[in-house]
Amino acid sequence: MKQKETLLTTSLSEQKIELSHLIIEEMGDEHKASSVDTPMRADAFDKTDEEKIAIIEPHFRAIMETLGMDLNDDSLRGTPLRVAKMYVKELFQGLNPANMPSMTLFENKFQYNEMLVEKNINFYTNCEHHFVPFFGKAHVAYISSGKVIGLSKLNRLVEYYSKRPQVQERLTMQIGKALQTVLQTQDVAVFLDAKHLCVASRGVKDDSSNTITSFYGGKFQEENTKAEFLKYLDINA
Numbered sequence: 001m002k003q004k005e006t007l008l009t010t011s012l013s014e015q016k017i018e019l020s021h022l023i024i025e026e027m028g029d030e031h032k033a034s035s036v037d038t039p040m041r042a043d044a045f046d047k048t049d050e051e052k053i054a055i056i057e058p059h060f061r062a063i064m065e066t067l068g069m070d071l072n073d074d075s076l077r078g079t080p081l082r083v084a085k086m087y088v089k090e091l092f093q094g095l096n097p098a099n100m101p102s103m104t105l106f107e108n109k110f111q112y113n114e115m116l117v118e119k120n121i122n123f124y125t126n127c128e129h130h131f132v133p134f135f136g137k138a139h140v141a142y143i144s145s146g147k148v149i150g151l152s153k154l155n156r157l158v159e160y161y162s163k164r165p166q167v168q169e170r171l172t173m174q175i176g177k178a179l180q181t182v183l184q185t186q187d188v189a190v191f192l193d194a195k196h197l198c199v200a201s202r203g204v205k206d207d208s209s210n211t212i213t214s215f216y217g218g219k220f221q222e223e224n225t226k227a228e229f230l231k232y233l234d235i236n237a
């Protein structure tokens with residue numbers, strides 16, 4: 001009798017594990033983000049980039065070998081190291097706050113206090129649920145509170161937050177909140193229009209859809225300011 005009880009408990013808890021795994025997997029496929037901050041471990045930067053590359057290389061080799069690929073082939077031999085370097089030094093270098101671009105502000109000498117829009121900033125990032133790219137255009141705007149920023153810094157900031165495993169909602173909010181902090185104003189808008197390869201090349205295989213996300217702070221929450229911003233983007237939303 002006792003044994004049966006134990007069996008029942010085990011199978012119940014196994015079911016539970018399976019269920020929560022399923023929920024987590026589904027959550028990933030729906031691309032739901034859990035928080036504005038990228039979820040990071042406390043020891044995220046204890047290792048150097050070189051140490052991380054040395055660890056990732058054999059792991060990626062194991063993935064390829066498990067898939068049945070012959071790593072003795074000249075074309076494949078260098079791939080594990082190439083991928084490890086690309087992850088650490090390029091695609092995901094924005095995980096490290098040390099790589100945040102410096103954001104120098106200038107006094108707004110011209111007293112320009114209208115809206116400034118920087119549109120069509122190309123960005124490339126990777127979906128944190130599938131590790132395949134999503135990419136598109138970012139449009140950002142702000143109304144100066146007395147300080148201005150070099151225009152290229154807006155591109156750099158978008159790029160910095162793109163160089164992380166991402167979800168589009170979080171990327172949008174991270175850019176928006178960082179701009180609010182840097183520019184010392186709430187009056188910031190961010191608009192992202194992106195194509196997700198995890199939707200286009202797999203899953204539902206819809207390659208015609210785009211995903212739009214936006215962030216409106218301060219005055220941009222007012223209908224006329226928001227409408228002016230969208231008018232510059234040539235978008236009726």
Ligand SMILES: [Zn+2]
Pocket residue numbers: 031127128129130131196198199
């Ligand atoms: Zn995805």
